[in-house]
Amino acid sequence: MATLTASDDTSEGHAFLTGDPVISPDISTEKRFVYAPFLIENGVKAIANVLIIGGQHRRPFGILKVDSRSPRRFTENDTAFLRSYANLIAATVERMRISVVTLVFGGQAVFSVARERQRMWSSRPGKWLILSSIVDLSIVSGLALSGVLMTALPAVVLGGLGAAAVVFALVLDAVKVAVFQRLAIA
Template structure:
């Protein structure tokens, strides 16, 4: 039977895994319902209860709708509404900055428990506010329920609060996008504001990932969180360039990818001594929707080269950007390391690169040890047509 320390470590691992998985989803999905549903699913897994829900505050400022949830019978999610009045659980949740915890609702005297929760056998609960951006009203409440009496400890409450902050950042990103589409006459100003918010939200998520990595109980969890953080940082750098340049429609791909590659190498400099970066770049302008997947591909290739390609003697990583025939663009990534191991060819990073290449409508050519023109190592060539600039 696992001892208490082992059980605590397992719970922390589950929570950190849930944060990492949700962090990636929150950055890429444009579907609010998908984000809310997966938020409930992953937070319920992280706390091991099987029951969670998001209560969305309606425009009247008093009514909360069960907008998403897991573990509930049909007729609850999307239908049940609650009034956030004085003396209610929902009213208390929205009126205080701290979490509301009830270890055993049978002994609860502060507020009544909604009937649908009793019908589902809820015995304990913990909830936190999903804050609004820029001093706006809160989005709502994130709540985890348990069918057995349970004392949620301070680490679990902190996990739930971190999760709610990430959810708030995702909701704010989508709401800002909705505002942009609804106010086409003011499109440039709103798009710049969106870029600013996205940049700030990405920075918040990077900070949360770094915090969780420091608390991680295993090297595997630290590595998983580090991979996610680097992917987020690649997007953060792109939005930095868009915002600072004041031109949200175009990106200098050579400058962006060159800076991204240099940042990755500096990040690993202490652990990866003797690795050299060779850049052969052109000032080629592309729209942001092509720069983003290219940045993630560069991140995956260089990260994997740093982790797997070299021994103690070091080596070289290269990145070349050049025009090709027929108005296409060629991006070449290479290293002179051990070559691409067979077990890495079906990994998450490889699948991500292939999916991003399809997003670019790019032809992707891999060559492994000794097969490329640059000698031993691994080489990835991408060939695609640049989209028209707006």
């Protein structure tokens, strides 16, 4: 895997500008684009690029690029296949950004439940625990809303994930208390 600059005179840049697949069956005779030296040094003769879409009103995530060491005509079926993989990558990236927030919110919920044998509200947590939880949730929420280190999440989605974490904590707490009573732990 390599990182390329997608300038206007590259096949990657053209794919970003047009949104269409870019195919070069033989880069040695290709006049439209300039190719990175490492491609030529590694014997690449043909390329196919498809855009990895970014979701609703979002920039593309990148390019899925397939190289061949022999001249090759990529077909419509080849580009359709590559587009389907690019769409899977895009869907995975979309889910990952929600997963980060879900993990942090869910982790806070589990910690709130696990710190107390009785109901989670039976005792007040210490000031450092409260402060660290507020800082943790604030940092992750700020990153998610602003799109830093991840694609931005809408505030309504972030609020929904927060509400789901609260419901999760309440259900988990009820299950914990019932199990502890059944096993005579509490």
